[in-house]
Amino acid sequence: MTQEDRWDFFIAYAAADRTAAEELYDLLTPPFRVFLDHRSLLPGDDWDSRLPAAQRQAAITLVLISASSERAYYQREEVARAVELSRREDGLHRVVPVLLDESAGADELPYGLRLKQAIPVTAGGGLGQVAERLRSTLRHRLALPPDELLRRYEDRTVVERAVRLVPRDGFDPTGQLGLPSRKYVFVGDHEEQRHRTLRQVLSNLWIGDAFEQVDNSNCPWLALTFDLGELNRRKMDLLPATWKAAFRILSDPTRAACFEATDEERALLGRPPRNYYSDDQQAWYSSCTTRERRYTPWGTDYFIREVLGISWLCFTGTGITQGARQSSGLPSRVFFVRNLPLHSIDYQVQDLGVPDDDIVLD
Known part of the structure; x- marks a missing residue:
């Protein structure tokens, strides 16, 4: 499943309520990914298979209820599917009725929705206020759960969009992704961190x-997000943050060229495509930090500290932030990318403030 296959909201509506559905779609996007059939389907898509798939891959179904709903055959199917998903997935899929016509009582709602807390549009201040209520009360439900993060790690799910946090005071839009001394910098998977607060993202990605x-992480932070399509993955040389990948970067004459690998190390690296997630990461850590490589003319651990930005030597080096370090964060994937000039990257900036502000990553 790619990032584009996941949806935050799926809007189920009667044809007569298309205008309201479009208005709610516009109010929620961005930052949310909202599936609305005629806005989200591509030319040539088979709607009879694409719509059920999109609804299954959405976190929340918004059901727009009006006097037209009773006669809306396809909407009734989507309501039944939403209720089935919410029951089958133990509440992971949420169903929210949005009452466009508030004259109907609870007994007149479609079957399966009568026990659901609904949002009235008129009494709620209009669709704008409905969108704000959805944004403020349900956002935490849209973040990927821990088991999904681990599944993405185990499945080596492709990173479609990356996120990098940088202190606001050190950000230079005319500079690079990281400090000039860095050859590579760290990024996380945006899909895995979105809808979480700054404090959570800092903790998840270490x-x-x-x-x-940094001396004090209670400073203002910016989130830089950018797409990692096939072209960008090549340009940015996306690699998992493992010790084997670190060794490859540091020893490769076309990358950092900090030291030369021995014949034995080159043999162990293997031929492309290399498995950078191999289970011998501690051996590669040792190869990165042998005495002659650790005690450099520029200081101890210069290569991994200054070239790669690894400031804490207990980094597990498995490509995911779990293991030896005790952390309040969730296991999250981390990656190396080239420290490119910002003008060569199509990126967006979100000001996340300080950790106590509890601003959520879009």
Whole structure:
């Protein structure tokens, strides 16, 4: 499943309520990914298979209820599917009725929705206020759960969009992704961190501690997000943040060229495509930090500290932030990318404030 296959909201509506559905769609996007049939289907898509698939891959079904709903055959199917999903997935899929016509009583709602807390449009202040209520009360439900994060790690799910946190005071739009001394910098999977607060993202990705250490992480932060399509993955040389990948970067003459690998190390690296997630990461850590490589003319651990930005030597190096370090964060994937000039990247900036502000990553 790619990032484009996941949806935050799926709007189920009667044809007569298309205008209201479009208005709610516009109010929620961005930052949310909303599936609305005639806005989201591509030319040539088979709607009879694409719509059920999109609804299954959505976190929340919004059901627009009006006097037209009773006669809306396809909407009734979507309501039944939403209720089935909410029951089958133990409440992971949420169903929210949105009452466009508030004259109907609870007994007149479609079967399966009568026990659901509905949002009235008129009494709620209009669709604008409905969208704001959805945004403020349900956002935490849209973040990927821990088991999904682990599944993405185990399945090596492709990173479609990356996120990098940088201190606001150190951000230079004419500069690079990281400090000029860095050859590579750390990023996380945006899909895995979106809808979480700054404090959660910092803890999940170990930014400011294990990676890109700062004196005090209670400072203002910016989130830089950018697409990692096939072209960008090649240009940015996306690699998992493992010790084997770190060794490859540091020893490769076309990358950082910090030291030369021995014949034995080159043999162990193997031929492309290399498995950078191999189970011998501690051996590659040792290869990165042998005495002659650790005690450099520029200081101890210069290569991994300054070239890669690993400031904490207990980094597990498995490509995911779990294991030896005790952390309140969720296991999250981390990656290396080239430290490119910002003008060569199509990126967006979100000001996340300080951790106590509890601003959520879009």
